[in-house]
Amino acid sequence: xxxxxxxxxxxxxxxxxxxxxxxxxxxxxxxxxxxxxxxxxxxxxxxxxxxxxxxxxxxxxxxxxxxxxxxxxxxxxxxxxxxxxxxxxxxxxxxxxxxxxxxxxxxxxxxxxxxxxxxxxxxxxxxxxxxxxxxxxxxxxxxxxxxxxxxxxxxxxxxxxxxxxxxxxxxxxxxxxxxxxxxxxx
Amino acid sequence: xxxxxxxxxxxxxxxxxxxxxxxxxxxxxxxxxxxxxxxxxxxxxxxxxxxxxxxxxxxxxxxxxxxxxxxxxxxxxxxxxxxxxxxxxxxxxxxxxxxxxxxxxxxxxxxxxxxxxxxxxxxxxxxxxxxxxxxxxxxxxxxxxxxxxxxxxxxxxxxxxxxxxxxxxxxxxxxxxxxxxxxxxxxxxxxxxxxxxxxxxxxxxxxxxxxxxxxxxxxxxxxxxxxxxxxxxxxxxxxxxxxxxxxxxxxxxxxxxxxxxxxxxxxxxxxxxxx
Numbered sequence: 001x002x003x004x005x006x007x008x009x010x011x012x013x014x015x016x017x018x019x020x021x022x023x024x025x026x027x028x029x030x031x032x033x034x035x036x037x038x039x040x041x042x043x044x045x046x047x048x049x050x051x052x053x054x055x056x057x058x059x060x061x062x063x064x065x066x067x068x069x070x071x072x073x074x075x076x077x078x079x080x081x082x083x084x085x086x087x088x089x090x091x092x093x094x095x096x097x098x099x100x101x102x103x104x105x106x107x108x109x110x111x112x113x114x115x116x117x118x119x120x121x122x123x124x125x126x127x128x129x130x131x132x133x134x135x136x137x138x139x140x141x142x143x144x145x146x147x148x149x150x151x152x153x154x155x156x157x158x159x160x161x162x163x164x165x166x167x168x169x170x171x172x173x174x175x176x177x178x179x180x181x182x183x184x185x186x
Numbered sequence: 187x188x189x190x191x192x193x194x195x196x197x198x199x200x201x202x203x204x205x206x207x208x209x210x211x212x213x214x215x216x217x218x219x220x221x222x223x224x225x226x227x228x229x230x231x232x233x234x235x236x237x238x239x240x241x242x243x244x245x246x247x248x249x250x251x252x253x254x255x256x257x258x259x260x261x262x263x264x265x266x267x268x269x270x271x272x273x274x275x276x277x278x279x280x281x282x283x284x285x286x287x288x289x290x291x292x293x294x295x296x297x298x299x300x301x302x303x304x305x306x307x308x309x310x311x312x313x314x315x316x317x318x319x320x321x322x323x324x325x326x327x328x329x330x331x332x333x334x335x336x337x338x339x340x341x342x343x344x345x346x347x348x349x350x351x352x353x354x355x356x357x358x359x360x361x362x363x364x365x366x367x368x369x370x371x372x373x374x375x376x377x378x379x380x381x382x383x384x385x386x387x388x389x390x391x392x393x394x395x396x397x398x399x400x401x402x403x404x405x406x407x408x409x410x411x412x413x414x415x416x417x418x419x420x421x422x423x424x425x426x427x428x429x430x431x432x433x434x435x436x437x438x439x440x441x442x443x444x445x446x447x448x449x450x451x452x453x454x455x456x457x458x459x460x461x
Contacts, residue, residue: 062404063411063435075433078404083217090433091218092260092401109217112192 001029001143001183003066003082003118005110007103007133009036009125011153013048015173016123020053020071022177026184031071032060032110034080034101036125042075049073062090074101081109097129107133116141119183121176122167123147125157131164138165143183145169145176195235196220202239207249210386211256213410219256226255250326257324261298261401262340263357266432267350269400270306272452274352277427278310281395287316290394290421292385292414293402294320297331301360302348303398304374309354313377319392321383328380334370341368385414390421397422400453401431408438415441422457429454 004026008015012035039045042059050057053071060072066086074080078090080101089109096102107120107130120137122130124147138144146167149155162170169179196219203209211219227238230251241248264270281287291300300320307313322328336344345357361368383391385402397418403411418428419441428445430453436442445455 061435062433063408063438078433081217081221083215085216089215089217090404091221092404092431093218093222094260105221109221112220113217 001026001117001119002068003110003114004029004031004121004180004184005107005118005137006031006033006121006123007035007107007125007130007157008033008123009099009127009129009154009157011124012036013045015147015153016049017052018173019121019123019177020049022174022181023054024181024185025054025069026181027069029184030066030068031055032066032074032080032082032106033071034074034103034106036099036101036127036129037076039076042073045073060088062088064088074106076101079105081105082113083109084113086113097127099127099129102133103130104133108136111136111140111142114140114142119143119145119180121145121147121180122158122161123173124152124154126154127157128160128164130157131160134161134165134167138168143168145171145179147176148172192220192235195239196223199223199235199239199242202243203252206243208387209253209384213386213407213413215405215407218405222256226252229255253324254326257295257322257327261295262347263298263302263336263344264347264351264353265298265302265400266452267347269429269432269452269454270302270347270351272449272454273303273396273429274306274310276448276454277396277429278306278312280425280427281312282310284395285315287312287396288392288394289316289318290392290397291318291320292383292397292399292418294322294331294380295327296336297334297380298336299398299400300331300378301334301370301374302351304378305348305353305357305360306351308374316377317392318378319394320378320380322380323382323384323386325382328382332375332380334372334375335367336370338363338366338368385417386410390417392421393423394421394426395423396427396429398429399431400429401434403434404431412439412441415439419444419457424457424459426457427454428457 046057057071081089144167146158149158151172200211348357448454
């Protein structure tokens with residue numbers, strides 16, 4: 001597993017913290033997340049997540065390589081894409097699903113680059129962003145994991161993902177962490 | 187398999203645009219270019235990139251729509267207000283020492299930033315001395331920029347950003363609202379020249395004291411980014427200022443050594459003499 005791409009929205013900070021708390025260090029796998037947030041400070045988010053994370057957490061920067069063993073976050077106000085050269089690109093293209101960064105945009109580009117060597121993870125959220133992106137991940141052979149809507153603080157996003165894309169695993173956060181550990185360390 | 191076909195089709199589209207129309211898209215950041223091209227395919231109800239290529243080869247009237255779709259300029263007035271505040275406090279005082287001031291807004295999109303800058307220059311008492319060149323490679327974008335008409339629904343947020351940038355009036359003093367549109371005061375563009383300029387192919391055309399190029403280089407690959415930055419370095423007077431987008435990185439570029447950071451967060455740099 002080369003890449004785990006994660007998308008979350010309402011309630012996402014807490015959900016990500018819980019998920020990270022259950023992860024083992026995965027030195028060969030890169031983690032990249034889009035978290036819809038009103039905060040303009042990606043530094044603050046990195047600090048809040050780093051407390052719970054087994055790996056360093058930093059901002060994804062344009063033109064820089066996707067780094068294994070690190071969680072990199074999309075900066076607010078920009079779409080984050082990953083190219084086939086496994087480097088990040090940013091755009092200020094129009095919002096998708098009323099948001100920028102959009103999970104769909106990250107997942108679609110990542111699916112094109114990593115194909116079967118990635119997992120897409122959709123967590124709590126109040127909109128439908130990520131559903132089409134997760135379809136794309138599955139179509140290219142990647143794994144799809146969705147947080148159990150029953151557990152999610154805001155179930156709309158996992159529900160939309162399940163309805164549109166389906167999933168290989170629909171689980172609570174603690175079980176998603178176990179599944180990711182299995183995928184990344186096997 | 188389908189994915190590889192996409193890549194071949196994208197290469198052929200790039201080749202068609204270069205050989206048929208002289209646009210060098212090969213130097214654009216591949217991931218974002220591909221997304222925009224796929225967006226064009228969907229927008230025009232085509233099945234795949236190959237169909238877009240066929241149309242762009244044969245239908246010359248179609249080209250402006252393609253160019254517009256590929257440039258998709260998205261900005262807003264006073265985007266990142268702290269940057270405009272930094273320009274006001276850290277750049278304007280130096281500009282004020284010149285009898286005449288040349289400013290180049292490279293990649294001006296629909297003109298949001300040109301008008302924003304013009305307002306602050308006006309308020310600082312510098313506008314009369316300024317010649318502003320607003321350039322873009324899309325004629326459609328330039329036509330929009332010349333009009334200075336924006337959706338009224340954006341005006342409230344823009345007013346707030348204008349205040350945060352340190353604006354001295356209210357933004358409404360500079361526009362007329364009508365239905366769901368606002369039209370900016372035409373006087374704001376009396377010293378602005380809108381012109382077509384392509385950072386991929388065109389050269390130096392002025393000696394600038396300030397160049398703004400925000401969220402344009404993110405769409406370029408390293409080679410084209412380096413070309414544009416070298417062009418900026420050649421266009422700036424010694425001690426001239428360069429302002430990039432807040433997430434753009436100068437650090438990997440060969441000309442990085444020609445620039446010193448004035449305000450790192452606002453991505454404002456100053457041209458030094460090459461050492």
